[in-house]
Amino acid sequence: MTIQYVDVLYTAVATAENGRDGRVATDDGKLDVIVNPPIELGGTGAGTNPEQLFAAGYSACFQSALGVVARRAKTDVSGSRVTAKVGLGKTESGGFGLTVALDVSIPNLERDAAAALVEQAHEVCPYSNATRGNVEVTLSVV
Template sequence: MSTLYTAQATATGGRDGHTSSDDGRLDMNLSVPAGMGGDDGPGTNPEQLFAAGYAACFQGALGVVARRQKIDLSDASTITARVGLHKTGLAFGLDVELEGHFPGLSPEAGLALMEAAHQVCPYSVATRGNVDVRLSAV
């Protein structure tokens, strides 16, 4: 396997700390949401970062799948990722909902594209078998 790209980020202070990438493009404070007992400060959190990354990656995978199937996806198509954090015994787990919006396509056609993208998206491949990922199209 040949690595195409490697991202690097460093975090300090855990969920109420700071994270930044080695190239300086990502540089942000982290805050614990009130729903987790935190102060709901102005920073982001790991679940938001994961949701943003998954949504962007999945949107890219959709583009690949649509091109392969000769389907013209509108620039207005969107993917919204919702990442839930839950307790499983002494550990914690994630669940994900990916919602697609495809102007000009039926929800059924959009969902079919999403199912194909789910087979090639690196985030989907990485989470398969250990994170519940639900797909929906509107």
């Protein structure tokens, strides 16, 4: 596997305390949340969890990538929405892994045109590039 070279323009910094049952905060104080395992995994579900944070980041990033490719194609994607569903489960090797389903709605485009833009966004989105070859990502136009 080839490691992609990146000319870093910004670095986000976050620190976790007590892992999945604690707190995570960014160095600038803009994010400071309690994390707890969800009820489905035996936790209290009182706080957020890493999968929710990943889903939030991926959906926002993919939405931005969609805007980039739409501008290049001179296409209007106003009113579009991206919903990321991040699943956590056991792998065949006994560890844990993630799955991602991205549901994209672009109400003012025909399905084929929307699907083409979604595929292009998947090529430029940093989250898509980071997960490619490591995480199963399913794209759906809804």
